[in-house]
Amino acid sequence: MQNDEASQWKERQQAELALLQAMFPDQVTWNDQRQEVQYKSTAGASLTLRLPEGYPGKQEPTLLGAFDQQKKDIRQLTKDTFNSLNLPLDQEVLDTLLQRFEDVVESRARTLESTQSSKVLADSATTNEESCKTVVVWLHHLLNTNKRKLALHPSIGAAKIVGLTKPGYPGVLIYSGPREHVDAHVAELKDQRWQAFQVRMDVAGPTSWSFSHGSGIREVESMSDVTQAIVEKENRDAFLEAIHIK
Template sequence: MDTTFVNSRQLQWEELSLLIAMFVGNEFQWVGDEDQIESWKSVIDNFNLVQTTIRNLEEIPPFRFRLSLDINNSWINVFLPLRYPKVQPECYFSSDNVNRQTWTEINSEIEMKVKELNINDECCIFELYQHTKSYLIEKFSQTTLSDYDDNKNEKEKTSLQLSRILIWTHHLLSLEKRKNICQWAEELGLWGFSKPGYPGIIIVEGLDDKVHEYILRLKSLRWQAITVRSEQIEPLDLEEQNYGERVKIRLGRSKPGVTELETMSEISAKMRKADLEEMFMSAMKINKK
């Protein structure tokens, strides 16, 4: 049996299982005909059974899928050769809302980044996704900022936004990370709660700019995987000084901060009490019976 080939398929399965868990709904899409998609779904669900023979693994077509970048209806498209990550993946950007020049620039960036990430024959799709999304945000902000600055400033004078997010991580065990989660929430004036373990869950609420600063700080830490699974935004009047009274997930706290909970059922109960159960159920891909 070709152990190198089997190991490659094992690594692909692990990476894809993680991506599928991270991306909600149509954010992850298989790209292929019905038979191919069915075989891919089957191998993801039953890999330990499928890998019993090398022949079974060879019969499964190379994985093809795409991930939503959440910007201008754009996607990163991925083809994993049978011996990926030993063999470099094929990845490209697509969107109906960018011109040819922009499309070429973004794909050139992706090509360079793939070579950089795959140099050690390691799985790299999530890192490539994060890099591409950051590149897009920077590029589109540069091209549109001057056009919309006046309108943006005018809007900021009349209203603020209250933001509520649910962050999913592959796991949350590090005591240092748990300390940061609590300290940064207090510093930024955010209310919420978190659950350590597998997976890690962090839910916070506060002023929109402070919430996004919180996200950036968390993502600057080393994670196996981290993603914002859900976000809700509510408008606030500029005169509304006591916006904390509008926060739904205060958990009885008089001051901002994050409270640690031990189980998913505790989170579900707290979200239900705050009338946010649907947000939690949807983000965690739980079908309410």
């Protein structure tokens, strides 16, 4: 019976790892000899977990290492966050752990940025140069009707945000506009507990991107439609690079 359980757990491990590598093809690596999975965020943070023989049946992944974008050790902070989740046994949790790690890294980055900002007074030129931002989000899928509606209708600054959404597999979101409104909308979406909600690009600039439909956020059917709707070639190239097509 124990051998049967171990075999089942191994199969579930392999299936979960295959899904993660499909969702994060350039970011998740698996060392079979060490039984270790490593995740590298697009921002440069890294997380290393060991999968014991009893995972996911009766054991949890072991946290081996966690580093932020500046290569600072954030293992204890990450461990505390994971422990607070109270995740049940006999359930695949790697996707959840990766998302929470991204939250830790993002929160730490915001804290560091806030600390630095409090020490330096930004001049008006800098403020103007970064008054807008554009965010590209990659999703494993976008099918849920309510989530699709929420993606199209920000609760804050709806009239000032322009962008595109593409449902299906994968899902893609592009939002451009005033920094505070774009940040608020992305944060609102992130709270919906998506599967593999990944910010592939987050850049500030003096103006919003231009799209063929003009103002507002529009849903399109295909990745080709997304690309064609981005007016400036420079922005199209940046988008394709962000989603690892170019």
